[in-house]
Amino acid sequence: MTVTVVGGGLAGCEAALQLAQRGHEVRLLEMRPVRNTEAHQTGDLGELVCTNSFKSEGPENAHGQLKREMRALGSVLLRSADQSRVAAGSALAVDRSLFSQAMTAAVEAEARVRVVRGECTELPEGPAIIATGPLTSDALSGAIQTVLGDGGLAFFDAIAPIVHRDSVDESVVFEAGRFDEDSDYLNCPMNEEEYVAFIDALNSGQAYEGHDWETVPYFEGCLPVEVMASRGLDTLRFGPMKPIGLTDPRTGDRPWAVVQLRREDRAGQMWNMVGFQTRLRVGEQRRIFAMIPGLADAEFLRVGSIHRNSYLNFPERLSSYGAPASRPDVIFAGQLTGVEGYTESAASGILAGINLARLLDGEDAIVPPATTMIGGLFQYLREAKPGHFQPMNSNWGLVEPLQERIKGKKQRRQMLAARAQEHFLAWMGGHGLRAVS
Numbered sequence: 303m304t305v306t307v308v309g310g311g312l313a314g315c316e317a318a319l320q321l322a323q324r325g326h327e328v329r330l331l332e333m334r335p336v337r338n339t340e341a342h343q344t345g346d347l348g349e350l351v352c353t354n355s356f357k358s359e360g361p362e363n364a365h366g367q368l369k370r371e372m373r374a375l376g377s378v379l380l381r382s383a384d385q386s387r388v389a390a391g392s393a394l395a396v397d398r399s400l401f402s403q404a405m406t407a408a409v410e411a412e413a414r415v416r417v418v419r420g421e422c423t424e425l426p427e428g429p430a431i432i433a434t435g436p437l438t439s440d441a442l443s444g445a446i447q448t449v450l451g452d453g454g455l456a457f458f459d460a461i462a463p464i465v466h467r468d469s470v471d472e473s474v475v476f477e478a479g480r481f482d483e484d485s486d487y488l489n490c491p492m493n494e495e496e497y498v499a500f501i502d503a504l505n506s507g508q509a510y511e512g513h514d515w516e517t518v519p520y521f522e523g524c525l526p527v528e529v530m531a532s533r534g535l536d537t538l539r540f541g542p543m544k545p546i547g548l549t550d551p552r553t554g555d556r557p558w559a560v561v562q563l564r565r566e567d568r569a570g571q572m573w574n575m576v577g578f579q580t581r582l583r584v585g586e587q588r589r590i591f592a593m594i595p596g597l598a599d600a601e602f603l604r605v606g607s608i609h610r611n612s613y614l615n616f617p618e619r620l621s622s623y624g625a626p627a628s629r630p631d632v633i634f635a636g637q638l639t640g641v642e643g644y645t646e647s648a649a650s651g652i653l654a655g656i657n658l659a660r661l662l663d664g665e666d667a668i669v670p671p672a673t674t675m676i677g678g679l680f681q682y683l684r685e686a687k688p689g690h691f692q693p694m695n696s697n698w699g700l701v702e703p704l705q706e707r708i709k710g711k712k713q714r715r716q717m718l719a720a721r722a723q724e725h726f727l728a729w730m731g732g733h734g735l736r737a738v739s
């Protein structure tokens with residue numbers, strides 16, 4: 303039976319090759335160059351729409367670990383990157399034209415994959431993978447919404463930074479919910495002087511200017527923190543930074559303002575800065591948010607951003623491997639599922655390809671354990687709170703913590719990486735997965 307993969311981007315190419323290498327005939331449907339997106343420039347498969355970097359390959363880096371797991375599964379993105387690599391220190395960066403040409407050549411060289419150019423406007427009839435990315439065309443978005451229902455598909459993300467619990471200064475922050483209702487919050491208290499300086503810094507911080515088509519229709523309830531700051535000195539103090547219902551146990555008083563951190567994961571490693579969605583540049587976020595009492599040395603697991611981005615409400619509407627209940631034979635993959643980034647999208651495509659092949663062969667879908675980077679990402683997709691669900695990049699906070707508490711960041715990451723690799727290879731072996739080339 304021929305299976306359909308929709309979208310010849312990073313995830314779709316990975317998925318198509320995984321299916322083909324497991325003996326399945328694939329129709330890969332890519333709308334470019336017949337119909338373009340706002341960001342792509344060519345008709346090449348696997349085109350990179352922005353930076354030419356796939357981030358670090360460092361041994362104890364979260365992105366480095368993701369790449370090791372992808373390499374073990376025979377990632378075409380990484381093989382193409384190796385062929386088109388340019389010098390970039392410990393990062394894996396590529397010549398973008400050579401990269402997408404290598405991706406296109408690798409897919410076209412696979413006899414079981416037939417590339418068809420044209421827009422897909424409905425979910426395919428038979429087994430399929432949908433990997434149409436952050437700029438999924440309008441017609442297909444409409445069809446996906448019909449299947450997933452209202453609220454199943456978002457068109458913009460509004461991402462607040464996430465910090466690692468171990469990097470928060472315990473001597474400053476305090477645990478409490480407003481009016482003791484819910485204590486799953488950490489509070490960073492500010493006095494008046496600190497607050498005024500912070501608002502000044504937000505007002506002078508440099509923000510990212512997007513293209514016209516990326517202009518975000520801001521909702522009043524979800525404004526970037528710097529836009530709120532620009533509306534007046536007290537706007538944030540009466541908004542997400544309101545101190546109402548909170549008493550600082552060290553002083554016995556209500557702080558002037560508070561930044562609240564909300565727990566993101568079961569293990570309590572990842573803490574989200576509530577209401578701090580932002581378009582500030584990454585360096586500016588690190589500089590300005592370090593002014594928040596308790597966050598001077600914060601380790602940012604995710605930085606804030608606001609993008610044009612089509613993505614599904616995975617935790618609410620999809621199964622553990624990414625299929626809607628009404629269509630278990632249709633697996634969503636790539637950025638559309640709520641992973642964020644080139645390699646994360648590609649990794650999701652690899653797993654979707656493996657899983658659709660397994661389903662077609664009468665086997666169960668599988669997901670790596672949460673001690674691995676891909677497994678940690680999928681655990682987040684499954685377990686994130688649907689009402690707050692926002693896309694996620696690879697980071698060590700996603701991965702199950704070590705049994706013992708390791709103080710040094712470098713040593714902790716080395717141990718996490720060694721365990722992730724061991725568990726990943728064991729998981730592959732346990733399911734008869736061999737690296738494919």
Ligand SMILES: Cc1cc2nc3c(=O)[nH]c(=O)nc-3n(C[C@H](O)[C@H](O)[C@H](O)COP(=O)(O)OP(=O)(O)OC[C@H]3O[C@@H](n4cnc5c(N)ncnc54)[C@H](O)[C@@H]3O)c2cc1C
Nearest residue numbers: 309311312313333352353422434435439636637643644647
């Ligand atoms: C402007 C922009 C900049 C980004 N910059 C970065 C960055 O610098 N670094 C980073 O790590 N990530 C970045 N991302 C996020 C993301 O990682 C990439 O978009 C990544 O390419 C996602 O991979 P994908 O396979 O899910 O989607 P894509 O690579 O976008 O592939 C989806 C494919 O589906 C096709 N398609 C869409 N609709 C249809 C349809 N109806 N029928 C047929 N084909 C269709 C598209 O033409 C496209 O080729 C950026 C995203 C955007 C939008």
